[in-house]
Amino acid sequence: MSFATVFFALLFYAATAILLIGVGMRIVQYARAPAPLKIPTTPAPTTRSGVALRMASEVVFFHSLFKANKWIWILGWAFHLGLLLVLLRHLRYFTEPVWTWVVLIQPFGIYAGFAMLAGLLGLWARRLFVERIRYISSPSDHLMLILLIAIAASGLAMKYIWHTDITAVKMYFLGLMRFEFHPLPTEPLLMVHLLLVALLMIIFPISKLLHAPGLFFSPTRNQADDSRERRHVTWVSAAEKPAAQTER
Amino acid sequence: MADFETPEVKEYLEIPALKQGVMSHSKPFVSKEQFQEPLGFPGELVENWQQVAVDKLGELLKTNRGLRVFMDSCVKCGACTDKCHYFLGTSDPRNMPVARQDLLRGVYRRYHTLPGKLFPKLVGAMDLTEEVLDQWYSYFHQCSECRRCSVYCPYGIDTAEVTMATRDIMNAVGKGQKYSNEIIGKAFKIGNNLGLPEHALADTLEGLEEEVKEDTGVDVRYPLDEKGAEVLLVTPSADFFAEPHVDGLIGYGKVFHQAGISWTLSSHASEAANFGVFIGSMENMKRIAMRIREAALDLGVKRIVFGECGHAWRVAYSFLNTLAGPFDFLDPRYPVPQHICEVTYDLIQRGALTLDKSANDHRRVTFHDSCNVARASRMGDIPGGQFVIPREIIKAVCNHYYDMAPDTIGEATYCCGGGGGLLTDDLMELRVKGALPRMQALREVTEENGVTHLAAICAICKSQFSKVLPYYGFQMDQIVSVHQLVSDAIVMAPRQ
Ligand code: SF4
Ligand code: SF4
DSSP states (O other): OOHHHHHHHHHHHHHHHHHHHHHHHHHHHHHHSOOOSOOOOSSOOSSHHHHHHHHHHHHHHOHHHHHHOHHHHHHHHHHHHHHHHHHHHHGGGTOSSOOHHHHHTHHHHHHHHHHHHHHHHHHHHHHHHSHHHHHTOOHHHHHHHHHHHHHHHHHHHHHHTSOOOHHHHHHHHHHHHTTOOOOOOOOHHHHHHHHHHHHHHHHGGGSGGGHHHHHHHOHHHHSOSOTTTSOOOOOSSGGGSOHHHHHO | OOSSOOOOOOSSOOOOOOOTTTTTTOOOOBOOHHHHGGGTOOSSOOTTHHHHHHHHHHHHHHHOHHHHHHHHHOOOOOTTTTOOHHHHHHOOGGGSHHHHHHHHHHHHHHHHSHHHHHOTTTTTOOOOOHHHHHHHHHHTTSOOOOOHHHHHOTTOOOHHHHHHHHHHHHHHTTOOBHHHHHHHHHHHHTSSTTOOOHHHHHHHHHHHHHHHHHHHSSOOOOOBSOTTOSEEEEOOGGGGTSTTHHHHHHHHHHHHHHHTOOEEBOSTTOOOOOTTTTTTOHHHHHHHHHHHHHHHHHHTOSEEEEOSOHHHHHIIIIIHHHHHOOOTTSOTTSOSSEEHHHHHHHHHHTTOSOBOGGGGTTOOEEEOOOHHHHHHOOOSSSTTHHHHHHHHHHHHHOSOBOOOOGGGSGGGOOOOSOTTTOOSGGGHHHHHHHTHHHHHHHHHHHHHHOOOEEEESOHHHHHHHHHHGGGGTOOGGGEEEHHHHHHHHBOOOOOO
């Protein structure tokens, strides 16, 4: 077994664990923290099903962002939709036999890779050249985009320029899922691609990538506007209860 | 007039080029011990303030889900950067909502996240130095907690919540704002923000009754502490005498009179405003809110109605049930609480009021959506009722009504520039500059539709506009209460 085989095996086990446990812990923190007051940004839906619709329009269409800025919206949406398709396309490296719908989306996955890259480059250009966005950017904000661009570019390069033995790669990951080690091809581009993906997984739970779970817990979006109809009480401790509760 | 320049109102509202630090000098007067102590805050900056602040932030993160999610979720997309009226009016990049949040987020990252502890520079984390505290004090008092930014953020990040949290932290270390804290003290001690004692209030109301009698020949009552009345009216204390507020109060009285609804004000809860929300203090907000419950119980009323006040309506509509509920002792046929506009609108719908629109023919009116009503509450049964109901009332009493540009009203409304505990003379520059987007929109309807009056349903908006309209070449009396328009149009026949 080569060094790369073992190294990447350990790396991906660790990265997966960090991703799942880290994000899981964050979600528990979000869920445990009480939302003391009703603060939906109104006009807001008055029912739970209305809230589900509102959330769906945020998750699927980035509705608020659409209202805010069409450039950021189109670039961000292209990137995220592209990423989603690319991820789904990658399912074929983790399933045997490959599910039919995954086979069907393969060609779209390729276009999606370009859409994703274009979106990312556009977003980075805005971060570099729009004064307001440059002002609010930390080094990590640039690095995050560079990381994603590098992942997308290395992936596309493997598809179009320097091919790798994709069957062997698939064997390798299928093996990892059963705790068996198969040899991993060692083309530099593949190494880079895998290394960066692992890095992304590791920083997910400690970076702004937490916006993904965060959106679902955002009280301005996930609360129903029903404060007059339903008394909202999530007091943390008895000491914080309003006098009214004990009084009557 | 002042040592700053009023921004120029141009053809279109421009997104300004950044001018770093141009508003860093803007700071309200710092509170003193006598104003801090009644609210339960230290009188001056405590010795180990850094530790206290970091701990307080930690506590808030655990007890306020919104804050925690907002601290983590921002991706610096920039969508909110051109949405704040204070940025548009001042050009100071720290007034971009995300940059304002980052003043707290940087500290959050430094003390409460791993990457911030390990690589502060990389992730924009910063030590909580005296300089940072200074910036907090300056820029978290340049946010009117209007929530305009939260409409546009893809994660609903609400800078108002961040501002409230930071003000709460600043109060915990003893660096409070004089204006808000002094006023809260007055509400506790005397019952209202203006410090108007009971007998003065009674006199004022008597004076109003005489005035209305003189005007209309009808005995309209403005009762105080009347047990057994059906409605407890809770209204901002500005309504008791200042123009244009008091004309609104006169209007409420006429509406109740014509509808035959018995009502009363309370000297115990002679204030709708709840500045506890501005300083992000649950405890103080609850204490202020409880007075309303106590007054309702004491007077034995069946309904609670709120007068025209933006943030008060937010606290009433969204928080009162949580803070001081349950209100199961009130008449279940009415929502608790109700807005005076809901009451008037229902009466108009039922044909219970006789209205003579022509009484307002000398006015061409537009309506300013107050931020807390627009983005933090509702009226009526359907989402967005808070936009429909006041407009329908105005249209029922005025022949000439014109909306301002669509991207400046409704959920996109621009703050008047004086909300969120900033309505103080020591922040005049900020208030004038922050009013720019609204003044721009007003100028447009003035030129296109000959609008002469700006109607509002918020005491803060009304006071702010009276003050800043002249800076932009308008007259201070162009701002009117919605119920002033109602008052002028309502046909008062002596009740049989
Ligand atoms: S819109 Fe939201 S996510 Fe984007 S920069 Fe502003 S606060 Fe951050
Ligand atoms: S809440 Fe309003 S005042 Fe505060 S940052 Fe957002 S837009 Fe500006």
